[in-house]
Amino acid sequence: MRKRDLDRFRKVLEERRAALEERTERAAGEGRETVTQGGEDYVDDAVTQYAREFLLSLSDLERKQLQLVEDALERIDDGTYGECITCGENVSEVRLKAVPWAATCVKCQEIAERGNSMMLGGPSHADGDE
């Protein structure tokens, strides 16, 4: 990959990392707040529990993404950015533009996703509209 492109992806990734760090810290803070407010007065325990789990899972997801972004930045430093970590083929630039922290090519990603949903016993309901 050309240095100019690498620099551009590095910048995108660094911005993403900063945004994620801020969000995960804020989500962690809000999670604590919800917990300390308890369910004593007007908030139903179940609602509080739900809100807490939602915030925890949100920050969990974002922590995972943060890890992916950091790995991608390391690969830029190593000079392996843009190569699929599974098969070694080049990851298409279209994919990198859409998902700059992508560590695998589309083919390997699909295989991994199929494996995951098989492990979970079916398609996941966690992809997003709620």
Ligand SMILES: [Zn+2]
């Ligand atoms: Zn691959």
